Amino acid sequence: MLPSDDARIRLISEALVKDSAMIARGDPNKKEIDKYFEDLYGLPHSCQTEMFWNWDTIDACFLTPGWQIRSSQMFAATCFGVILLTFALEFFRKRARQYDRYLIKKLERRDNEFSQDRIRLAMWEQAIRAALFLLQVVTAYLLILLAVSFNGYIILCIFLGSFLAFYTFQWDAAPFKGMKGNRKPQVIR
DSSP states (O other): OOOOHHHHHHHHHHHHHHHHHHHHHTOTTHHHHHHHHHHHTTOOOOOBOOSSOBOOOTTBEESEEEEEOOSHHHHHHHHHHHHHHHHHHHHHHHHHHHHHHHHHHHHHHHHHHHOOSOOOOOHHHHHHHHHHHHHHHHHHHHHHHHHTTOBHHHHHHHHHHHHHHHHHHOGGGOSEEOOSTTOOOEEOO
């Protein structure tokens, strides 16, 4: 049973005085003691946002207070989600490249038919290109915001995800052509 409001206020203020004394002494168990008092008095766990390198898992917050890690399973899901976000970024990059190649082939056919000096894309084709670019910018920005949480695990997940995503989606983007026989590779411009 929870104590009355007056008793809770008194207990919380006593806990704050004790916490202040621990902070002044530099007690290394402050996070654990805070969690104990929060559990004891039914208080919500506070978000731990660090401005320095950290390895926090439980009670860490990412992007919003609503994305607060409350269990190791939730943290594992967050790490997996960060890796998926890096895959999404590379997927959007690949789709943009594929769409540009499609447009180039389409314009080459049209160029042969009409032989104009300059051919412009249709408005909807440029809108699709802009939407693919926007998806890349938003995804990259979210990854940057996650990285500035300075959480070592999240940063390692970004690195791992970037490596795996590049390995998966960038096969078609190698900058060489003409590798058959003894010919030297030519850089595609």
